[in-house]
Amino acid sequence: MRALAAPLSFGLSLFLVAACGPDRLPPIPESPGPVVKDVSLADVGLDASAMNRDADPCVDFYEFACGGWVKSTEIPGDKPRWVRSFSEIHQRNERDLERILEEAQRNPQNPVQDKIGTFYGACMNEQARNAAGAKPIQPLLDLVASYAPPPPSEDDGKPEKKTAKKAPPAPEAPTPPLSQILGELHRQGIAPFFHFTSTQDFRDATQVIAEVDQGGLGLPDRDYYLEDDEKMVEIRAFYLDHVAKMLALAGESEAAAKEGAAIVMKIETELARISKSRVERRDPEGIYNRLDREGLTERKGFDWPDYLKRRGLSDVMAINVTSVPFVDGFSDMASKLPTHEVAIYMKWHVLNATASELSDAFVEQDFQLAKKLFGQDELEARWKRCVAATDSALGELLAQAYVAERFGPESKQAVIEMVSEIGKAMRKRLGGLEWMDTKTRERARDKLDQMDYLIGYPDEWRTYEFELDADSHATNVLRASAWEQARDLHKIGKPVDRGEWFMTPPTVNAYYSPLRNHMVFPAGILQPPFYDPKASVPVNMGAMGMVVGHELTHGFDDKGSQFDAKGNLSGWWDDMTRKAFEVKTKCVEEQYGNFEALPGVKLNGKLTLGENIADAGGVKLAFHAYRAMRENAPEVTIAEGLDEDQQFFVSLGQIWCAKYREEFARARAKTDTHSQPNWRVNGSLMNTPDFAAAFNCAEGTPMNPKNRCEVW
Numbered sequence: 001m002r003a004l005a006a007p008l009s010f011g012l013s014l015f016l017v018a019a020c021g022p023d024r025l026p027p028i029p030e031s032p033g034p035v036v037k038d039v040s041l042a043d044v045g046l047d048a049s050a051m052n053r054d055a056d057p058c059v060d061f062y063e064f065a066c067g068g069w070v071k072s073t074e075i076p077g078d079k080p081r082w083v084r085s086f087s088e089i090h091q092r093n094e095r096d097l098e099r100i101l102e103e104a105q106r107n108p109q110n111p112v113q114d115k116i117g118t119f120y121g122a123c124m125n126e127q128a129r130n131a132a133g134a135k136p137i138q139p140l141l142d143l144v145a146s147y148a149p150p151p152p153s154e155d156d157g158k159p160e161k162k163t164a165k166k167a168p169p170a171p172e173a174p175t176p177p178l179s180q181i182l183g184e185l186h187r188q189g190i191a192p193f194f195h196f197t198s199t200q201d202f203r204d205a206t207q208v209i210a211e212v213d214q215g216g217l218g219l220p221d222r223d224y225y226l227e228d229d230e231k232m233v234e235i236r237a238f239y240l241d242h243v244a245k246m247l248a249l250a251g252e253s254e255a256a257a258k259e260g261a262a263i264v265m266k267i268e269t270e271l272a273r274i275s276k277s278r279v280e281r282r283d284p285e286g287i288y289n290r291l292d293r294e295g296l297t298e299r300k301g302f303d304w305p306d307y308l309k310r311r312g313l314s315d316v317m318a319i320n321v322t323s324v325p326f327v328d329g330f331s332d333m334a335s336k337l338p339t340h341e342v343a344i345y346m347k348w349h350v351l352n353a354t355a356s357e358l359s360d361a362f363v364e365q366d367f368q369l370a371k372k373l374f375g376q377d378e379l380e381a382r383w384k385r386c387v388a389a390t391d392s393a394l395g396e397l398l399a400q401a402y403v404a405e406r407f408g409p410e411s412k413q414a415v416i417e418m419v420s421e422i423g424k425a426m427r428k429r430l431g432g433l434e435w436m437d438t439k440t441r442e443r444a445r446d447k448l449d450q451m452d453y454l455i456g457y458p459d460e461w462r463t464y465e466f467e468l469d470a471d472s473h474a475t476n477v478l479r480a481s482a483w484e485q486a487r488d489l490h491k492i493g494k495p496v497d498r499g500e501w502f503m504t505p506p507t508v509n510a511y512y513s514p515l516r517n518h519m520v521f522p523a524g525i526l527q528p529p530f531y532d533p534k535a536s537v538p539v540n541m542g543a544m545g546m547v548v549g550h551e552l553t554h555g556f557d558d559k560g561s562q563f564d565a566k567g568n569l570s571g572w573w574d575d576m577t578r579k580a581f582e583v584k585t586k587c588v589e590e591q592y593g594n595f596e597a598l599p600g601v602k603l604n605g606k607l608t609l610g611e612n613i614a615d616a617g618g619v620k621l622a623f624h625a626y627r628a629m630r631e632n633a634p635e636v637t638i639a640e641g642l643d644e645d646q647q648f649f650v651s652l653g654q655i656w657c658a659k660y661r662e663e664f665a666r667a668r669a670k671t672d673t674h675s676q677p678n679w680r681v682n683g684s685l686m687n688t689p690d691f692a693a694a695f696n697c698a699e700g701t702p703m704n705p706k707n708r709c710e711v712w
């Protein structure tokens with residue numbers, strides 16, 4: 001790894017090393033002091049078999065913490081990656097949910113069980129799904145076909161052309177406007193061309209407004225259309241073939257399907273060209289463009305007033321647009337593209353959005369694209385797909401039985417304590433930052449004081465007031481999707497509901513919302529190895545404590561720091577302090593930009609910047625919090641030679657033990673704002689002086705580099 005240069009900031013980094021040194025617990029405490037107790041790694045909650053103790057922790061700590069696990073673990077055939085924490089907990093949760101759903105289906109005792117059981121039952125009914133084929137989406141296919149009745153002459157003289165499953169509407173039928181068709185597709189959650197949703201106003205954290213966002217691509221990112229390296233060219237060729245196969249499954253002749261796929265590729269490439277990159281989309285100022293009703297509806301080429309009316313928003317005034325060039329580019333395309341081209345493009349999007357819910361032929365073809373992009377060999381078993389579909393459609397109903405079983409008051413109490421200790425650690429750190437002026441420091445403290453958190457599950461459960469069809473899974477998914485769209489748009493023009501959750505409770509994840517200045521920890525993540533009531537403080541803090549510290553630091557990363565204590569996008573920083581901060585973040589950006597996800601494939605330092613800042617901050621805060629929690633401990637443990645500091649870091653390393661398939665690693669390097677797990681460990685720890693001290697790493701070893709990048 002190349003040496004890092006950020007001359008202005010390093011005086012301070014060295015100062016921090018010195019400041020942190022004396023705090024460190026001596027590995028073997030002398031009497032009179034705490035009693036030293038020798039225990040096993042399992043006693044404190046660590047997995048000895050996951051480690052590779054032959055590896056040098058100062059050279060590659062990830063290998064030291066995870067080498068045994070990496071060697072002995074195979075990625076399951078139906079997965080593109082496998083992570084020791086996330087995937088294993090997800091697998092346990094999945095089995096719990098399966099049992100809950102099967103019970104609900106077999107013997108429903110209340111309306112909640114009745115609903116989730118019916119949904120799951122329809123999803124599991126393979127026979128009905130296969131018998132129905134594309135029938136559940138026929139109304140949608142008819143709708144998009146109505147935009148462009150093929151000219152009658154086209155069929156003439158082509159006797160070999162197969163007739164489509166469904167005859168197109170009579171040519172004399174009036175063509176509905178695109179605003180009407182898109183309005184209807186978007187109402188059902190199928191989104192060709194763009195997304196129309198609610199969003200919190202960046203400049204008024206109390207209000208929900210409307211938003212138009214770029215969209216309409218079938219591949220994971222605009223770069224897939226625009227880059228010309230060998231892999232991208234190969235994926236595009238595959239995609240072209242895939243779209244054609246899917247159109248053929250939906251009744252197009254082979255020739256028409258091929259022609260249709262080329263049209264899809266042409267339109268999506270055009271959309272990719274006018275789309276912002278993922279890095280550009282991380283800039284809150286850049287994606288906040290209040291065109292409002294007036295600015296949007298004066299755009300020619302697409303009937304925006306009619307579209308708004310069809311979405312039930314005739315009166316909406318406040319509208320943000322994430323990219324003005326995108327909206328202009330789309331409006332232009334809408335007026336110039338031949339209607340039959342737009343129709344086949346929309347048909348593809350109907351199929352792409354629904355294929356996984358239809359008969360096996362569609363499901364299988366849909367899987368081929370995922371396999372190509374991410375590398376998994378097999379389709380997931382139906383029950384797993386049905387658990388996921390129920391979680392997505394009726395998440396807060398399914399969660400009720402899950403949290404009753406899996407989420408106890410002790411988990412909640414543990415997180416409350418962690419948040420409090422980590423908050424204190426951050427408060428202390430803010431006091432010691434020399435690069436921060438007094439006023440900015442005060443505001444940062446205020447932001448920290450006002451930072452809120454939600455744990456486990458929402459105070460009030462959502463309702464899902466739509467009918468289910470016991471025989472048609474795809475119909476149920478479309479109804480759930482329409483319900484969710486309506487729920488989302490209903491928020492526009494109303495005050496922000498700060499109790500709303502953007503993850504379902506069984507989800508193994510957590511998030512920080514800069515717009516609400518709060519952290520959210522679903523019940524799903526509060527499980528071993530993140531949190532285990534039987535594990536020791538250093539071990540729980542190395543894992544779950546690091547997660548809490550990570551989320552808290554998001555409030556102060558390159559993006560989160562642009563929002564104030566209330567969640568408003570406002571310049572609350574002093575200019576000089578901001579400049580010093582930017583020098584520090586630039587160091588992180590350049591450092592991670594040189595790490596490789598795969599040989600020859602580097603991480604994107606700009607795309608992953610916020611997560612990398614949060615990782616390093618999370619490590620530091622969790623470490624200081626754990627130290628504070630153990631300050632007056634009557635005894636300290638040595639687990640198979642590892643002192644408590646070392647246990648903390650091994651625990652942290654082991655939550656990220658992971659294996660990625662090559663295709664997946666490649667795709668994520670392009671699209672994921674998080675660095676690859678091995679870099680989440682080694683990258684953040686090489687920036688942490690306490691780590692080097694814990695393992696006595698000599699200066700200049702890979703894990704104790706001369707120049708570090710430290711932000712918080």
Ligand SMILES: [Zn+2]
Nearest residue numbers: 550554611614
């Ligand atoms: Zn994060």
